[in-house]
Amino acid sequence: MATTSEVPEQVQKEETSLSLNKAFQTYVRQMPKETKKAAQPEIAKFVRWLGGDRxxxxxxxxxxxxYNDIFGAKTATRDATERLSAVKLFLTFLKKKEHININLAQHLRLRKSRVSAAKVSAAPNQTRSIRLTQSGYNEMKKQLTQLQNERVKIVEDIQRAAADGDVRENAPLEAAREAQGMAVGKIQEIEATLKVAVIIDAKNEDRDxxxxxxKFELTDTSSTKVFKYQLVEPNEANPLASKISILSPVxxxxxxxxxxxxxxVKTPRGEQxxxxxKTA
Incomplete structure (x- = not known):
């Protein structure tokens, strides 16, 4: 019987495709120093949101x-636009290098801020509070402590790698710096959230x-299948824990x-x- 070593095209694509973490590292290495410091944490946040191993x-x-809806499009501020711009350039890079076949960058819609500089300076302290569940708040505090401890270790890794020789071709040093950028970005994100966090008091809410x-249950009217969720702010959303964002379709x-x-709800399968x- 004849045999063949030909690998199916789909399998070939899966084997050669980069993970998000690898793509992020590749992109950061070629970024100009003057833009890397500001953009790297934003791209790192995007990578974490989707899952670095994907x-x-x-x-x-x-x-x-x-992602566009959660992190920028509905707030046409200069800060939101700059955050999305960093991610959009990353996606544009992936398309240009033919790592992806479709132009994902076009789905990030950057809006020009309509807020004048005078209005911004007149109301600098109008920061929206973020409502968190007690468990979500506790988890963020725990994660913050872990990241702060991790940052100390990364600094030590950088110092050791820098002592190994030529910093221009030092892969361990570059990897440690990239890890530091991701850790710092996440720390800043969590600290900003906790600063304006308000713990939800369920006793004062209408349970119905x-x-x-x-926490609630949804029954699919066509299949009677039941789904259990908890509704949370985007910062606390975690689909794996059945915590869905208020900005998600559901x-x-x-x-x-x-x-x-x-x-x-509009889904890829049509309207459901x-x-x-049940509510709780």
Whole structure:
């Protein structure tokens, strides 16, 4: 029987595709020093949000659109635009280098700020509070401590790597610096969240109405399948823990609804209708 060593095209693509972490490291290494410091933490946040171990060719436009909604598009400020610009340049780089086949960058929509400099200077302290569940707050505090300890170790790694010789061709040093950038970016992100965090007091909320912090069950009206979620701010969202963002399709549709209400959600399979079968 004849045999062949030919590998299916799909398998070849999977084997040659970069992980997000690897793509991030490749991109950062070629960035100019003057832009790296500001952009690296923002791109690192994007990589963490999607999952660093994911293959970049598995990313779909809807995920970029959701990131856009959560981290910038609905707040047309200069800061939000700059954050998205860093990520957009990263995605443009991946397309230019043919690491991805579709132009994901076009799904990040940068808006010009309509807020004048005078208005910004007149109201510098108007910062929106972020409502967190007690468990979410505790988890962020724990993660912050871990990252701060990790940062100390990374500094030691940098010092050891720098002592090994020529810093221009020192892979361990470059890797340590990249790890430092990701850690610092995440630390800054968590600290900024905790600074304006308000712990949700469930006792003062209407248990029949879905609000931030609510745990609820949705029943698919077509299949009777039941889904259990908790509604949270984007900063606390974690699909693996069934914590969904208020800006997600389900989250935005259900916020403010009451027990027994039906909601319609647009999904890749079309519109789905769910009934709120339980709230807590």
């Amino acid at each position: 293959l970049i060719n598995s990313i779909v436009p809807s995920e970029i659109g959701e 109405r879905v609000h931030i912090g609510s 989250g935005s549709a259900i916020l403010g609804k009451t027990l027994g209400d039906e909601i319609t 209708v769910y009934k709120i079968s």
